[in-house]
Amino acid sequence: DIVEALNTHFPSRALEGLRLVITAGPTREAIDPVRFIGNHSSGKMGFALARAAIEAGATVTLVAGPVHLDTPERATRIDVESARDMLSACHSACHQADIFIACAAVADYRPVTVADHKLKKQGDSGLTIELTQNPDIVATISKEFPSLYTVGFAAETQHVLEHAREKRIRKQLDLIIANDVGNDAVFGQDHNSVIIIGSELELHLPEASKLDVARTCINELAKEYRRTH
Amino acid sequence: DIVEALNTHFPSRALEGLRLVITAGPTREAIDPVRFIGNHSSGKMGFALARAAIEAGATVTLVAGPVHLDTPERATRIDVESARDMLSACHSACHQADIFIACAAVADYRPVTVADHKLKKQGDSGLTIELTQNPDIVATISKEFPSLYTVGFAAETQHVLEHAREKRIRKQLDLIIANDVGNDAVFGQDHNSVIIIGSELELHLPEASKLDVARTCINELAKEYRRTH
Numbered sequence: 001d002i003v004e005a006l007n008t009h010f011p012s013r014a015l016e017g018l019r020l021v022i023t024a025g026p027t028r029e030a031i032d033p034v035r036f037i038g039n040h041s042s043g044k045m046g047f048a049l050a051r052a053a054i055e056a057g058a059t060v061t062l063v064a065g066p067v068h069l070d071t072p073e074r075a076t077r078i079d080v081e082s083a084r085d086m087l088s089a090c091h092s093a094c095h096q097a098d099i100f101i102a103c104a105a106v107a108d109y110r111p112v113t114v115a116d117h118k119l120k121k122q123g124d125s126g127l128t129i130e131l132t133q134n135p136d137i138v139a140t141i142s143k144e145f146p147s148l149y150t151v152g153f154a155a156e157t158q159h160v161l162e163h164a165r166e167k168r169i170r171k172q173l174d175l176i177i178a179n180d181v182g183n184d185a186v187f188g189q190d191h192n193s194v195i196i197i198g199s200e201l202e203l204h205l206p207e208a209s210k211l212d213v214a215r216t217c218i219n220e221l222a223k224e225y226r227r228t229h
Numbered sequence: 230d231i232v233e234a235l236n237t238h239f240p241s242r243a244l245e246g247l248r249l250v251i252t253a254g255p256t257r258e259a260i261d262p263v264r265f266i267g268n269h270s271s272g273k274m275g276f277a278l279a280r281a282a283i284e285a286g287a288t289v290t291l292v293a294g295p296v297h298l299d300t301p302e303r304a305t306r307i308d309v310e311s312a313r314d315m316l317s318a319c320h321s322a323c324h325q326a327d328i329f330i331a332c333a334a335v336a337d338y339r340p341v342t343v344a345d346h347k348l349k350k351q352g353d354s355g356l357t358i359e360l361t362q363n364p365d366i367v368a369t370i371s372k373e374f375p376s377l378y379t380v381g382f383a384a385e386t387q388h389v390l391e392h393a394r395e396k397r398i399r400k401q402l403d404l405i406i407a408n409d410v411g412n413d414a415v416f417g418q419d420h421n422s423v424i425i426i427g428s429e430l431e432l433h434l435p436e437a438s439k440l441d442v443a444r445t446c447i448n449e450l451a452k453e454y455r456r457t458h
Binding site: 028031033034035036037038039040041068105107108109112117118119121124125126127128129130131132133155156157158 | 350
């Protein structure tokens with residue numbers, strides 16, 4: 001439509017000259033050669049943020065878990081599977097970045113051991129999988145690159161604001177974008193409604209398409225970044 | 230190419246008048262509202278079998294786990310998530326079927342309990358997931374519909390023939406189609422090489438596209454079916 005055409009052809013260029021690293025999609029943690037622990041993230045929100053950031057003049061590196069989405073025009077895409085792969089890719093990319101947006105739904109846990117062969121059923125008995133915590137990507141990057149402007153996402157199914165505010169402070173993030181993923185409300189859907197939370201900011205965005213939400217997030221992020229840099 | 234054109238325009242109609250139920254893709258077993266245990270099956274082989282069976286004149290119901298594939302022309306598609314959903318859909322569909330092909334990579338195990346809310350990290354500690362066995366779809370269907378011609382798949386990473394032969398007998402299948410899924414050889418790939426095993430049959434097919442392998446499997450299956458019915 002006309003608004004979209006104007007946004008595309010007369011973008012605000014609010015991020016002109018800035019280099020962003022954006023993570024998107026799920027991660028997969030191998031159990032054995034065929035099985036994994038995954039999550040329902042489609043990657044749509046992270047890809048929309050990449051597109052919106054590029055429209056706003058940024059140079060974007062998109063670190064993507066396994067998703068079925070086309071790479072936004074002019075983005076540099078790095079495909080990864082596991083949380084540790086994603087951290088490693090982000091670590092390399094963030095040396096050259098001004099802003100890091102961690103939108104991926106990273107697995108908190110991975111199996112302690114990965115079987116070499118497909119696990120075979122043993123009689124009728126059950127099975128126990130021991131999990132260990134994955135590194136926290138956004139907290140790790142924020143700590144290792146103190147001057148990098150870091151933005152996290154908080155996907156919560158309850159006490160959304162409370163959990164998001166606590167995470168922003170604990171992980172030392174400049175901004176956190178919170179949303180409620182209970183009841184299939186967000187993952188895989190085309191619409192989203194979020195709350196942008198900063199040290200002096202709490203902005204509730206109305207529900208809109210993920211691309212429109214992404215454009216608003218990028219504009220607000222750019223304002224906050226310019227205000228503090 | 231010409232062979233494909235001939236196959237499409239002058240199909241053998243080897244399954245004319247027969248009703249097939251075919252399962253395809255992975256299943257997903259929920260851990261909580263956002264996490265699941267999945268596997269790397271793309272659904273390509275099951276979808277290729279559906280297409281080949283339709284070319285051969287069959288009426289096809291395709292019971293599909295979560296995949297990113299277009300429905301073959303003229304197939305009736307039923308989308309499911311978990312192994313129990315898939316069994317339930319197969320159970321309904323097989324009342325009206327002559328042949329059942331279980332090509333899906335069904336999860337052997339599911340979490341004993343599914344959390345209502347996204348599991349939150351607890352300090353730095355690990356986590357244990359207790360799993361219980363899922364129903365065996367092809368064995369259950371074979372037992373409940375003794376006159377249904379049942380075809381299973383055996384995706385193995387070692388001792389392929391041995392495991393497949395044992396499975397065919399234990400699960401009371403008419404045919405089993407075995408392949409080696411070690412080292413990313415099959416899942417998600419466009420090519421496949423399989424062994425068709427029956428009571429008096431052991432046919433090693435050369436590596437070919439999944440659609441060509443599917444067409445050969447459907448032709449051999451039709452011959453075996455006609456020989457015994």
